[in-house]
Amino acid sequence: MIWRCGDITFDLSARVLVMGIVNVTPDSFSDGGRYLDPGAAIARCRELAAEGADLLDLGAESTRPGSASVPPEEQWRRLEPVLAGLACVPVTRSVDTRCAAVAERALSAGCRVVNDVSALSDPAMAGVAARAGAGLVLMHMRGTPETMQRETAYADVVAEVAGYLHERMAVAEAAGVARECLAIDPGIGFGKSAQGSLELLARIPELTALGRPVLVGASRKSFLARITGDEGEPAERVPASLAAAAVATWQGAHILRVHDVAATLRAVKLASAARRAAR
Ligand code: HH2
Numbered sequence: 001m002i003w004r005c006g007d008i009t010f011d012l013s014a015r016v017l018v019m020g021i022v023n024v025t026p027d028s029f030s031d032g033g034r035y036l037d038p039g040a041a042i043a044r045c046r047e048l049a050a051e052g053a054d055l056l057d058l059g060a061e062s063t064r065p066g067s068a069s070v071p072p073e074e075q076w077r078r079l080e081p082v083l084a085g086l087a088c089v090p091v092t093r094s095v096d097t098r099c100a101a102v103a104e105r106a107l108s109a110g111c112r113v114v115n116d117v118s119a120l121s122d123p124a125m126a127g128v129a130a131r132a133g134a135g136l137v138l139m140h141m142r143g144t145p146e147t148m149q150r151e152t153a154y155a156d157v158v159a160e161v162a163g164y165l166h167e168r169m170a171v172a173e174a175a176g177v178a179r180e181c182l183a184i185d186p187g188i189g190f191g192k193s194a195q196g197s198l199e200l201l202a203r204i205p206e207l208t209a210l211g212r213p214v215l216v217g218a219s220r221k222s223f224l225a226r227i228t229g230d231e232g233e234p235a236e237r238v239p240a241s242l243a244a245a246a247v248a249t250w251q252g253a254h255i256l257r258v259h260d261v262a263a264t265l266r267a268v269k270l271a272s273a274a275r276r277a278a279r
Pocket of ligand 1: 021023025027028029030031059061062063064096115116117137139185187188215216217218257
């Protein structure tokens, strides 16, 4: 399994990739306000790269439950100085945006991946990714961040998510995105109950069956607290996040999107070694 992201090709049969999160926002659920200053964001990116992140995912719009969208100009105002400051940092950059205009500028500024939590809600997005040959993450979400937690019941959450991702992959390919550039993501916590998020984690093989790399973003999310009882600050959810990273790796996920890179790399090493030993 390979994942092509512009001029970089990841071999995902070799190991699980760890994608470090840096939110250049005032209001993200875990790191909101910490990296709004470009200098602080750049320092955080350097730190996560030094910890061993394979990719960094930079976002300028929180998509936590209930959040409103951020205009493209404001997203770019936040991202531009950070991406410029990272030009010489040797780590693959991803832009976390639902907006094609922001993605296009970020790709011109050195990003190799578009992480679209709305799976092409902007009709121009697939063309932007296709023209750049960029990696493209398609994520499942029900509704929008503003509305997604209103209805979290599914007859079979995994079957519905897999069906949706299959359809969005076809839309991306029809718009010219190469299949080997695509990655898919069940959208843990995006219009899901804690039970639904757990089922998605536990049944990753039904998603890998779609033939593309599966990205999992469980890091510090509130469903972990529903299960462990860590109802305080999101940083209290790190141990549960590491357990989720180990479960996802054991189940065959290819890319993990996390806040805590160094610790996750250790969890992934252990779970990957166990997976190899099971064969
Ligand atoms: N989760 C968040 C944001 N982007 N992208 C993908 N592909 N998968 C995810 O699970 C995912 C994502 C939410 O986490 P975070 O960025 O930490 O918070 P916020 O949306 O509040 O900025």
